[in-house]
Amino acid sequence: MTTAEDIEKAVEQLPAPELARFRAxxxxxxxxxxxxxxxxxxxxxxxxxxxxxxxxxxxxxxSRDL
Known part of the structure; x- marks a missing residue:
C-alpha cells in the first residue's frame, strides 16, 4: 500500500505540467x-x-450585512 510519504515523494518528482494537472x-x-x-x-x-x-x-x- 502506498503511504502519504510515498505520494509526497512522487509529487515532488513531477515535471511542472504534470504537477499542474495533478493540482487541478x-x-x-x-x-x-x-x-x-x-x-x-x-x-x-x-x-x-x-x-x-x-x-x-x-x-x-x-448580524451584519456582508
Missing part, C-alpha cells in the same frame, strides 16, 4: 469530498443547530 485534479477531488461530507451532514440533520444559532443571532440583531 486534486482540487476537484478534495472539493467533491468536502461537498459530499456537507451533504451527508445536512441530510443527517447535523447542521440544524448551526442554522438555528445563526437565525437566532440574526433575529437578535447580532
Amino acid at each position: 485534479w486534486f482540487e476537484m477531488f478534495d472539493a467533491d469530498r468536502f461537498d459530499a461530507a456537507i451533504e451527508r451532514d445536512a441530510n443527517a440533520g447535523r447542521l440544524e443547530a448551526f442554522a438555528e444559532e445563526a437565525l437566532a443571532a440574526y433575529r437578535a440583531g447580532q
Whole structure:
C-alpha cells in the first residue's frame, strides 16, 4: 500500500505540467469530498443547530450585512 510519504515523494518528482494537472485534479477531488461530507451532514440533520444559532443571532440583531 502506498503511504502519504510515498505520494509526497512522487509529487515532488513531477515535471511542472504534470504537477499542474495533478493540482487541478486534486482540487476537484478534495472539493467533491468536502461537498459530499456537507451533504451527508445536512441530510443527517447535523447542521440544524448551526442554522438555528445563526437565525437566532440574526433575529437578535447580532448580524451584519456582508
